[in-house]
Amino acid sequence: MNEVHSLMTSNRHNIHSAAYGPLWRAFRRNISSGILHSSRFKSYNTATKWALDVLKERLDKEAQLGQCHVQVMKHLKYTMFCLLSYICFGDKLDEKVIGDIEDMERNIILSLSRFNLLGAFPKLTKILMPKRWEELHELINNQERVFVPLIRARKEKQQRNDGVVAYVDTLLNLSVPNDQEGGVRRLSEKEIATLCTEFFNAAADTTSTTMEWIMANLVKNPKIQEKLYSEIQGVVSSRDGGEEGDEIKDEELQKMKYLKAVVLEGLRRHPPAHIGIPHAVNDDVILEGHLMPRDAIIIFTIAEMGWDPTVWEDPMEFKPERFLVSEMDGLDMTGTREIKMMPFGAGRRICPGLSFGMHLLEYLVANLVKDFKWTARMGDEVDLSEKIELTSIMKHPLCAHISSRMA
Numbered sequence: 241m242n243e244v245h246s247l248m249t250s251n252r253h254n255i256h257s258a259a260y261g262p263l264w265r266a267f268r269r270n271i272s273s274g275i276l277h278s279s280r281f282k283s284y285n286t287a288t289k290w291a292l293d294v295l296k297e298r299l300d301k302e303a304q305l306g307q308c309h310v311q312v313m314k315h316l317k318y319t320m321f322c323l324l325s326y327i328c329f330g331d332k333l334d335e336k337v338i339g340d341i342e343d344m345e346r347n348i349i350l351s352l353s354r355f356n357l358l359g360a361f362p363k364l365t366k367i368l369m370p371k372r373w374e375e376l377h378e379l380i381n382n383q384e385r386v387f388v389p390l391i392r393a394r395k396e397k398q399q400r401n402d403g404v405v406a407y408v409d410t411l412l413n414l415s416v417p418n419d420q421e422g423g424v425r426r427l428s429e430k431e432i433a434t435l436c437t438e439f440f441n442a443a444a445d446t447t448s449t450t451m452e453w454i455m456a457n458l459v460k461n462p463k464i465q466e467k468l469y470s471e472i473q474g475v476v477s478s479r480d481g482g483e484e485g486d487e488i489k490d491e492e493l494q495k496m497k498y499l500k501a502v503v504l505e506g507l508r509r510h511p512p513a514h515i516g517i518p519h520a521v522n523d524d525v526i527l528e529g530h531l532m533p534r535d536a537i538i539i540f541t542i543a544e545m546g547w548d549p550t551v552w553e554d555p556m557e558f559k560p561e562r563f564l565v566s567e568m569d570g571l572d573m574t575g576t577r578e579i580k581m582m583p584f585g586a587g588r589r590i591c592p593g594l595s596f597g598m599h600l601l602e603y604l605v606a607n608l609v610k611d612f613k614w615t616a617r618m619g620d621e622v623d624l625s626e627k628i629e630l631t632s633i634m635k636h637p638l639c640a641h642i643s644s645r646m647a
């Protein structure tokens with residue numbers, strides 16, 4: 241792995257990198273059919289419930305301090321880091337450690353594009369840009385300083401068999417082809433640290449950004465929020481007397497068609513990635529009469545697909561009802577049958593976190609709407625202008641007024 245890949249493996253102008261392929265493929269398989277497969281969701285119940293409690297507590301606290309106004313995004317981000325660190329290392333981490341991971345990942349994201357040139361021309365840039373190389377090494381050292389102790393602690397716990405399967409366990413057990421000597425080998429601690437960064441960066445921003453957009457639209461459209469709340473109440477009030485807890489559970493989420501429609505509409509109207517990660521064509525392909533030459537770089541315009549007026553009526557409006565009509569039943573988001581929208585990409589490189597991402601969005605939206613009424617601040621309009629960072633974020637972050645529904 242070269243130094244630039246040591247920050248994020250998918251930071252690719254290495255799309256063609258044969259040397260990198262096997263490790264990346266093993267990582268993908270490990271996520272989609274292993275740690276984040278839908279059969280595992282139940283085993284994350286403790287983690288998701290904990291993250292939800294942290295989120296509600298933080299929202300409550302800020303609301304009490306600031307006349308019920310909350311800056312939503314910072315809490316969503318922190319919540320995602322709580323949840324992902326639990327899944328990654330198999331336990332609740334301290335606030336300080338979670339904060340360190342969040343800061344470190346943010347620094348990496350913000351500076352990643354500065355290192356593309358180093359990866360493309362390492363020899364030349366080592367002479368011409370020594371400061372930038374120093375900066376890169378500093379980020380890599382920091383990544384290892386934060387993650388390696390956590391990886392080692394997890395390794396020890398794994399030996400004591402605590403009954404939890406953490407993401408890091410699956411990486412410690414992973415075998416990848418050994419390029420130099422043939423056969424297979426285990427991942428080094430440094431490689432595992434890089435894959436942890438990949439995991440946090442792929443999952444935290446995408447999910448929290450989408451959550452913020454959905455909540456902003458629910459604030460802007462009180463009727464949609466009330467319709468969703470009615471659905472939630474309907475499901476919750478039909479609980480058997482014996483059912484415990486006030487949190488909405490997986491089985492209950494399955495019964496909520498309008499909730500799913502709200503989440504899908506959020507992903508269609510505000511996909512966090514406006515364009516996909518660049519892909520390359522393996523061989524010459526003729527597509528609808530156009531030649532795509534071998535090695536051509538292809539970038540899918542994800543947002544434009546979801547806004548196509550020939551496919552979607554009033555595409556720029558937020559209308560979850562469009563997903564309730566029969567033609568939308570079983571909408572294919574994997575690109576296997578058709579592509580109407582592809583917020584998670586499509587085909588072989590589709591997001592391996594699709595099912596988990598959808599599950600999380602439904603779980604968080606349902607529970608936040610069940611417990612709080614979300615409204616705009618007095619005299620304030622929710623502004624849905626966008627700004628592109630790593631993902632497409634709200635130019636004016638959502639600041640909402642919340643009030644407890646229990647009162």
Ligand code: HEM
Pocket residue numbers: 250268271276438439440442443446447450511512513516517518582583584585586589590591592593594596597598
């Ligand atoms: C709202 C939630 C999410 C959205 C909208 C989303 C979207 C995407 C998109 C558009 C891609 C690029 C696909 C392509 O190259 O064609 C991607 C890749 C990826 N996503 Fe997600 N994602 C989400 C959540 C997650 C989660 C929870 C994880 C868990 C770790 C995850 C892990 C990844 C990884 C590892 C890749 C790179 C896959 C590869 O290059 O082969 N994502 N995601």
